Amino acid sequence: MTPDLKADPPRVDSPSDINAVATRHLGNGVHVHELEWLADGRVVAYLGATTPIDTSPWPSQPELSFRNYAPIGAAVARPDGDEYVVDLPDRDALNDALVARKEYADEYDAAVIPSLLNLCKDRRxxxxxxxxxxxxxxxxxxxxxxxxxxEMFHLGRAVGMQKMASLAHRTLSRRLEAPYNGHRKWESREYRTVRERRSAGPLEADV
Structure with missing residues (x-):
């Protein structure tokens, strides 16, 4: 069967296509913040949203900035043969989570930390x-x-930098989550457990 982004539920060739599904079905500002592979083959796509904000210094000099809020929801891709069937979150629930994230998250953290998390992950x-x-x-x-x-010096430096990037990733994750604890209505217990297990230590690839 040919993958169909418009289907209900949508079907994709690869988890990397979930971003296009999220944008099409949930809004242009919605994107995949991070992917998590579960042991049973499913892929959890944690969603974020980018929203514009007027940062014009004065009326004659218009300026528009964008802030990222993540995570605000999760889509789940279930393997089905050579494809994945994507179960999307309720759009109203996603919007409620975005409103809560804006209310509880520090403006600087919401704007900066998601990109720093991605940088730490890349460095790690x-x-x-x-x-x-x-x-x-x-x-x-x-x-x-x-x-x-x-060579041993360079190896030691690489190991040390890897551990520092992992520590920074965990610290930033906890800081980003702190204002939002107790308000994550969008997550099921299963996916919350996945995030807590991940934030408790490095990924398997880092061990």
């Missing part, structure tokens, strides 16, 4: 790959590696 993965190139994950201990002093 980059330094993990760098450590892997030196063979760190192919041996029991670093002492088993046959590396020059300079």
């Amino acid at each position: 993965e980059m330094h993990h790959d760098e450590a892997a190139e030196y063979g760190l994950y192919d041996v029991d201990t670093p002492a088993d590696l046959d590396l020059s002093p300079m």
Whole structure:
């Protein structure tokens, strides 16, 4: 069957297509903030929203800025053969969560932290790959590696930077969630557990 973004529920080839589904069905400002793969093959797409705000310094100099609010909801992609069936959240519930997020989130945090989280995640993965190139994950201990002093220095730096990026990611996640605790009406218990487990430590790829 050919994937159909307009279907109810929509069908996609890949979880990366959920962003297009969210935009089409939930609004132009809605986007996928982060993807989470569950053990049973489903993919949870945590949604965010970008909203404009007038930051004009004076009437003669109009200026428009955008703020990101995330997460405000979750879509779930269920594997079905070579495709995924996407279950979308209720649009009214999503809007209620966005209103609550705006009310409880600090303006600076809402504008800056989501992009910093993505940066930390990218850095964490980059330094993990760098450590892997030196063979760190192919041996029991670093002492088993046959590396020059300079290579060992670069390996240590990569491991240290990876851990720092992971710590920063967890700290920023908790800071972003703090104003919103107790108001996440959109999440089921299952997906809330996924987020809590993830924020408690590094991803499996980082271990």
